[in-house]
Amino acid sequence: MKLKESERKGLLNTVILLDSNVFLEVELAEQHAEACKHLLNKVKDGIIKSAITDFHVDSIVVIMENYGKGWRDIALFLASLLRYKGLMVYSMGLGSRIKATFLMKDYGLDYDDALAIQALKDLSSNTIVSYDNDFDSVDWVKRKTPEDLL
């Protein structure tokens, strides 16, 4: 579902949370790669302000390692995050992690997704960019796909 112009402008002024799968789709270079690249280019230029949690960064690293990527590629990925003008890596403290467990209970989420929702709360945001429809069970969260933001 494409966004209206006013919604798109609104997104430029708020921090949106990026899920791991946005970066993974670029690494996979499959059907969603172009939309994800388009979005990440906007983040790179600082047109879109965004955040990703340190936990979700680590999830990407775990996957890269599991599929044969060595330290050089992992270092490249991590260092590349520093080049995005509009990206903040948000560190999840123990307090946030504990609060996330209540979200697991309230919304039936797994820990991974609950952390993302808690990060949204911490960042005073309600928008996550993700292909994972598990977030749709949380009524106040707006899940967008990169294609929605094109």
Add this chain to the structure above:
Amino acid sequence: MGGIKVYIPDELEQRFRKAAMKLYGYGKGSLSIASEKAFMDWLSQVSEALDIAESIEDPVEAIYGMLSHVKKTGVDLQHEAERIRAKRALKYRNTA
């Protein structure tokens, strides 16, 4: 002492001023103290990786296709990360 003039969103400015003053008082130096801490935090995050990060011309292109040999979706992989974590945790437990 050097001086830097920066431009940040209004809301962030208000939150920053409020927090700085609550912590360091309502005097003149509060914003400088909080700013110095923020600058130091940021520098400590990036300084070790400056050389490698500087060599990356385009961060999006740099990662494009890194996992092109994997025939799964991003969401599948994300869920797989959870299973890998759990498996590793149990492995360490069994070897301990």
